[in-house]
Amino acid sequence: MLFAVDVGNSHTVSGIFDKGKLVGSWRMQSRHDRTADELAIRYHGLFQMAGIAPERITGFIVASVVPVLETSWLHFARSYLTHLRQPPLAVNHTIKLGMKVAIENPAEVGADRIVNAVAAWDRFHEPLIVIDFGTAITFDCVNGEPAYVGGTIHPGIGISLDALATRTAKLPRLDIDVTPDHPIGTTTVKAIHSGALYGFGGLVDRMVEVLSGQLTPDRERARTIATGGMAELIKPYTKTIDEIDPELTLDGLQLIYRLNCQGKDA
Numbered sequence: 001m002l003f004a005v006d007v008g009n010s011h012t013v014s015g016i017f018d019k020g021k022l023v024g025s026w027r028m029q030s031r032h033d034r035t036a037d038e039l040a041i042r043y044h045g046l047f048q049m050a051g052i053a054p055e056r057i058t059g060f061i062v063a064s065v066v067p068v069l070e071t072s073w074l075h076f077a078r079s080y081l082t083h084l085r086q087p088p089l090a091v092n093h094t095i096k097l098g099m100k101v102a103i104e105n106p107a108e109v110g111a112d113r114i115v116n117a118v119a120a121w122d123r124f125h126e127p128l129i130v131i132d133f134g135t136a137i138t139f140d141c142v143n144g145e146p147a148y149v150g151g152t153i154h155p156g157i158g159i160s161l162d163a164l165a166t167r168t169a170k171l172p173r174l175d176i177d178v179t180p181d182h183p184i185g186t187t188t189v190k191a192i193h194s195g196a197l198y199g200f201g202g203l204v205d206r207m208v209e210v211l212s213g214q215l216t217p218d219r220e221r222a223r224t225i226a227t228g229g230m231a232e233l234i235k236p237y238t239k240t241i242d243e244i245d246p247e248l249t250l251d252g253l254q255l256i257y258r259l260n261c262q263g264k265d266a
Contacts (some may be wrong), residue, residue, distance in 0.1 A: 001016055001017065001018050001023075001052070001056045001057045001058060001059070002016070002017040002057070002058075002059040002060070002061065002254060002257055003015075003016055003057045003059070003060045003061075003077075003081065004016075004017065004060075004061050004062075004250050004253035004254055004257070005060075005061070005062040005063070005064075005073055005253075006062075006063050006064075006112055006115070006249045006250065006253065007030055007062060007063065007064035007065065007066050007069045007070065007073065008030055008065060008066075008112065008134050008135060009030060009065060009066060009134070009135040009136075010029070010030055010134065010135045010158070011027055011028065011029060011030055011134075011229070012027070012028050012029070012030045012069075013025065013026070013027050013249065013250065014026050014028075014043070014250075015247070015250040016047075016050070016052055016057070017250075017254050020254070022247060022250060022251075023050075023052070024046075024047075024050040024052060025247070025250065026043075026046055027229075028042070030066060030069060032066055032068055032069060034069065034072055035072055036072050036073075036075035036076040036079055036080070039072060039073065039076040039080075040076055040079070040080040043076075044080070054080070054081065054082075054083075055082065055083050056083070057081050057083065057084070058083050058084060058085045059084065059085060059086070059089075059257055059261060060077040060081055060084055060088040060089065061088070061089040061090075061091065061253050061254075061256065061257045062074065062077075062088065062089070062090050062091070062253075063090075063091040063111035063112050063114075063115045063249070063253060064090070064111060065110045065111060065112060070090055073088075074088050074090060085261075086261055089256075089257060089260055089261070090111075091111040091114060091115055091253070091256060092107070092111060092114075093106035093107060093109065093114065095256065095259075095260050096256070096259040096260045097114060097118055097148075097256060097259065098118060098121070098122070098146075098255070098256075098259055099117065099118060099121060099142065099145070099146040099147055099148055100145065100146075100147040100148065101114065101147070101148045102143075102145075102147040102148065102149050102150075103148070103149065103150045109148070109150075110138075112132065112134075112249055113130075113132070113138055113140045113148075113151070114148060115249050115252035115253055115256060116130045116132055116140060116227060116248055116249055116252055117130055117140050117142045117148045117252075118252045118255055118256055119245075119248045119249065119251045119252030119255060120142065120225050120248065120252075121142050121146045122251075122252075122255055123225070124223055124225075125146075126144065126223060127141075127142060127143050127144050127215050127216050127222050127223070128141075128142050128222055128223040128224065128225065129141055129142075129151075129208060129211055129212070129215065129222050129223070129224045129225075130142070130151075130224075130225055130226075130227070130248070131204060131208075131224060131225070131226040131227075131228075131231070131241065132226070132227050132228045132249075133156065133157070133226065133227070133228030133229060133230035133231045133233075133234060134156060134228045134229070135156050135158065135159065136153050136154060136155060136156050136159070137153075137154040137155070137156050137157070137200070137203070137228075138151060138152070138153050138154075139151045139152045139154075139207050139208075139211060141211055141214075141215050141222070143215060149215070151211070152207060152211070154203065154207075156230070157176065157196055157200055157230050157233075157234075160196070161173065161174060161175075161176075161192070161196065164192070170188075171188065171192065172188070172189070172192075174189060174192055174193070176193055176196055176197065176233060178193060179193070179197065179236075180193045180194040180197065180198075182194070183198050197233070197234065197237045198237055200230075200234050200237070201234055201236075201237025201238045202237075204234065204238040204240060204241065205238050205239055205240045208221055208222070208224055208240040209221065209240075221240060223242055224240055224241050224242045224243070225241075225242060225243045225244070225245060225248065226241045226243070226244045226245075227244065227245055227246060227247075227248040227249060228246075231244045231246070232244060232246075
């Protein structure tokens with residue numbers, strides 16, 4: 001079994017693969033002060049509830065955008081996953097990825113962005129754009145070589161709503177829990193909902209248009225795939241999201257593990 005972990009700024013998504021099939025997954029808050037021992041207590045409890053014996057876990061890979069948590073996860077794997085067939089693996093641009101990272105400073109790109117690009121290319125084998133709705137919204141571009149060639153980063157929906165509430169005197173902090181009946185909001189709450197959903201939907205369509213102009217100038221636009229917690233919410237307000245895959249990053253982690261650990265499949 002392979003234990004794959006994607007550590008984001010707000011949430012950590014993890015999953016167990018057994019012979020290539022995802023058999024369990026969890027989404028938790030990314031508390032930056034979490035220690036290896038605390039991770040062991042929490043995740044061994046989750047394994048037990050899922051009927052997964054920790055000694056069956058023979059591989060571990062992590063992609064993290066929070067350095068202190070990457071250190072905790074690697075310590076956890078070394079200390080508490082006692083049947084690993086090789087040392088735990090952390091994703092960065094120097095390991096085998098199956099594609100080049102063709103940007104000015106490969107060391108600065110987020111590990112999750114690389115993983116998403118690898119997973120999307122493996123699925124489609126054509127130039128594409130990956131849209132990840134996380135704490136930030138990222139657009140990541142892969143050309144036909146294949147090579148990861150960069151992308152764009154935008155404030156996420158949650159960040160934007162937080163800023164709206166904290167920097168204004170009368171606007172409330174809202175979760176987007178209902179869809180607006182019409183684009184023109186007739187109450188403050190409806191106006192915020194409409195602004196977020198139609199606004200971010202428009203952001204997606206415009207960015208796909210301009211990125212495609214550089215990435216695939218011979219086509220109307222590049223293929224797109226979206227992931228992240230808000231992807232399903234925003235899709236009805238766009239015209240350019242072809243597919244949504246909530247497990248894209250976990251699938252990419254499994255692919256990268258296999259590339260780097262041939263003969264040691266978990």
